[in-house]
Amino acid sequence: MVRLESRGDVSRAWSLLSPVVAIVLTLISGVVIFSAMGKDPGLALYTYFVQPLTTAFGVTELLVKATPLVLIGIGLSIGFRANVWNIGAEGQFTIGAIVGGGIAIAFHDSDNFLLLPVVMIGGILGGMAWGAVPAFLKTRFNANEILTSLMLTYVAVLLLSYLVHGPWRDPDGYNFPESRLFPAAAMMPVLWEDSRLHLGAALAVLAVVGGWVILSRAVIGFQLRVVGQAPAAAKHAGFSQNKLIWFSLLLGGGLAGLAGVAEVAGTIGQLLPSISPGYGFTAIIVAFLGRLHPVGVLLAGLIMALSYIGGEVAQIEIGLPAAVTGLFQGILLFFLLGCDVLTHYRIRFGAPGRARGS
Amino acid sequence: MDFVPVILTVITASTPLLFAATGELVTEKSGVLNLGVEGMMLVGAIAAFAVASTTGSGLAGIVAGAAAGTVMASVFAFLTLTMLANQVATGLALTIFGIGISALIGAGFVGFALEPLPKLAIPVISDIPVIGPILFGQDILVYLSFVMILAVAWFLSRTRPGLILKAVGESHDSAHALGYPVIAIRYAAVLFGGAMSGLAGAYLSLAYTPLWAENMTAGRGWIALALVVFATWRPGRVVLGAYMFGAITILQLHAQGWGIEIASQFMSMLPYLATILVLVLISRDKTKIRLNAPQCIGKVFHAAH
Numbered sequence: 001m002v003r004l005e006s007r008g009d010v011s012r013a014w015s016l017l018s019p020v021v022a023i024v025l026t027l028i029s030g031v032v033i034f035s036a037m038g039k040d041p042g043l044a045l046y047t048y049f050v051q052p053l054t055t056a057f058g059v060t061e062l063l064v065k066a067t068p069l070v071l072i073g074i075g076l077s078i079g080f081r082a083n084v085w086n087i088g089a090e091g092q093f094t095i096g097a098i099v100g101g102g103i104a105i106a107f108h109d110s111d112n113f114l115l116l117p118v119v120m121i122g123g124i125l126g127g128m129a130w131g132a133v134p135a136f137l138k139t140r141f142n143a144n145e146i147l148t149s150l151m152l153t154y155v156a157v158l159l160l161s162y163l164v165h166g167p168w169r170d171p172d173g174y175n176f177p178e179s180r181l182f183p184a185a186a187m188m189p190v191l192w193e194d195s196r197l198h199l200g201a202a203l204a205v206l207a208v209v210g211g212w213v214i215l216s217r218a219v220i221g222f223q224l225r226v227v228g229q230a231p232a233a234a235k236h237a238g239f240s241q242n243k244l245i246w247f248s249l250l251l252g253g254g255l256a257g258l259a260g261v262a263e264v265a266g267t268i269g270q271l272l273p274s275i276s277p278g279y280g281f282t283a284i285i286v287a288f289l290g291r292l293h294p295v296g297v298l299l300a301g302l303i304m305a306l307s308y309i310g311g312e313v314a315q316i317e318i319g320l321p322a323a324v325t326g327l328f329q330g331i332l333l334f335f336l337l338g339c340d341v342l343t344h345y346r347i348r349f350g351a352p353g354r355a356r357g358s
Numbered sequence: 359m360d361f362v363p364v365i366l367t368v369i370t371a372s373t374p375l376l377f378a379a380t381g382e383l384v385t386e387k388s389g390v391l392n393l394g395v396e397g398m399m400l401v402g403a404i405a406a407f408a409v410a411s412t413t414g415s416g417l418a419g420i421v422a423g424a425a426a427g428t429v430m431a432s433v434f435a436f437l438t439l440t441m442l443a444n445q446v447a448t449g450l451a452l453t454i455f456g457i458g459i460s461a462l463i464g465a466g467f468v469g470f471a472l473e474p475l476p477k478l479a480i481p482v483i484s485d486i487p488v489i490g491p492i493l494f495g496q497d498i499l500v501y502l503s504f505v506m507i508l509a510v511a512w513f514l515s516r517t518r519p520g521l522i523l524k525a526v527g528e529s530h531d532s533a534h535a536l537g538y539p540v541i542a543i544r545y546a547a548v549l550f551g552g553a554m555s556g557l558a559g560a561y562l563s564l565a566y567t568p569l570w571a572e573n574m575t576a577g578r579g580w581i582a583l584a585l586v587v588f589a590t591w592r593p594g595r596v597v598l599g600a601y602m603f604g605a606i607t608i609l610q611l612h613a614q615g616w617g618i619e620i621a622s623q624f625m626s627m628l629p630y631l632a633t634i635l636v637l638v639l640i641s642r643d644k645t646k647i648r649l650n651a652p653q654c655i656g657k658v659f660h661a662a663h
Contacts, residue, residue, distance in 0.1 A: 004442065085446055141642040147584045148637060151630040154577050162623035284450055323461030330455025337443040337451060
């Protein structure tokens with residue numbers, strides 16, 4: 001008989017190994033899926049996961065896609081540690097883009113060098129405001145933050161749709177639902193010539209460092225960890241649960257807002273009805289895959305970015321549907337959560353009661 | 359104003375919510391929180407549409423939708439109940455996976471149209487003005503949604519297995535000590551929830567808008583989750599909530615006809631804003647939530663022996 005036996009403690013080795021095992025299992029599933037679709041699995045996997053990395057442009061595009069994932073993932077991972085389930089990062093990302101983009105559009109004939117900082121701060125504040133709503137509803141009215149933050153995502157996306165179809169539509173844009181192009185002064189500087197790699201990537205690296213400092217050096221990081229791992233102890237120590245909820249949602253919202261404004265003022269250059277292929281949701285996988293640790297989030301963000309780029313390349317080269325990317329992402333998270341059981345439990349064969357004591 | 363067509367559209371908008379919330383109610387009563395309703399609905403919707411459009415049988419589509427939802431739920435059940443994975447994270451994974459796989463399967467079905475499910479017009483009485491078409495002129499799934507919620511209400515309050523299911527949700531340790539198979543009962547509850555979500559999806563793609571579109575559930579799975587909280591885990595209030603939200607969804611379709619000049623996007627926001635509002639109104643009474651919520655909801659059960 002196979003059964004699970006509690007380790008009594010978290011296995012650090014398995015915590016680090018489980019993402020690797022999950023990725024390998026996902027690749028094996030990929031072989032099965034591609035074969036079932038009648039594609040050569042070797043070629044498909046190569047096109048998906050290797051070919052994008054063979055050109056300098058592919059690598060910079062990878063970093064462009066990783067930027068929002070890492071920014072959002074850092075914020076989410078800090079909240080998830082304290083069991084604050086902010087599922088609405090996609091909405092906070094969108095509002096960040098709307099506020100930052102709105103400022104850029106309002107000052108479209110400006111060439112003042114202060115415009116970009118103002119646009120960025122606007123984006124961060126917009127994301128924070130959108131994150132503050134679930135925080136307020138949770139702390140004041142006990143309303144579940146999973147549902148409220150998610151509902152606000154739909155509201156944010158509809159708001160963006162209204163703006164680009166209505167008041168913010170480009171007057172010279174032949175009636176397309178797009179805003180006018182942002183002025184150069186509102187655009188993030190490009191870090192690598194002839195690519196779309198922009199300042200946002202450097203900010204993402206800064207966020208990784210900042211996240212690490214918060215978690216390992218700041219008092220609030222300690223409190224977040226204790227609340228997540230030992231809620232009873234946290235209560236006994238008198239940590240304010242409300243403070244952690246506010247902190248998590250403001251930080252997560254702010255970083256998602258920054259990611260949103262970086263996307264429109266760095267990668268896209270205007271507001272469109274759809275500005276994200278689901279970065280806010282994929283960042284949830286990034287946070288878990290990265291073990292809720294800043295460095296892990298950085299690595300996981302790069303891996304998930306590869307799944308987006310690979311999906312695009314595979315779509316063009318061998319005609320795979322774009323939806324394969326979402327499928328892979330879901331499968332990866334399933335395997336990860338399944339493997340994670342080994343961080344808390346060990347598998348035992350035979351009747352219970354023997355070989356206890358750990 | 360002729361209000362019969364309005365009521366008919368409210369019924370079609372409410373039925374998927376009622377199915378999904380009925381399933382989630384049973385799942386949560388057993389102490390399991392499955393956030394994957396949206397994903398299960400989408401897979402149910404594409405399975406029902408694919409089968410109905412290839413076989414030409416709406417009934418086969420309905421069965422396929424329920425079966426697909428059950429398969430999705432079994433993945434969730436295996437991970438959370440056997441592998442003891444975190445229920446919140448696994449539910450999110452189920453939704454992300456469901457969006458991906460339904461879009462992948464559905465890519466070949468975009469642009470297909472289907473005859474909507476036939477209305478079971480009962481001779482003579484469905485011709486009665488007003489109440490005839492409303493009460494006796496619906497399709498089979500509308501009737502089934504009411505049969506299911508009545509059956510669930512009866513099952514939970516009047517039958518022994520129903521009481522055991524609630525006991526498992528209230529205290530899995532006590533239920534286990536009394537010798538009840540906690541994990542098996544939860545498996546059954548989660549699979550039932552999956553089947554109901556699958557039917558909710560099937561209703562969307564077979565009757566509500568008989569076609570397939572990516573992400574066509576548009577957050578209804580999440581609204582169903584909120585409905586269960588709004589209903590404070592009581593079947594009667596699930597019906598009330600589902601129809602209230604159905605009515606709000608329909609407002610946007612009729613608003614322009616009534617001369618309300620608001621951008622369609624703002625009307626489309628209403629169901630989501632209303633969800634937040636009712637969550638706030640219900641949740642602010644912490645005692646009420648504590649008294650009504652299953653005590654073990656979302657907690658991992660691991661028997662030491």
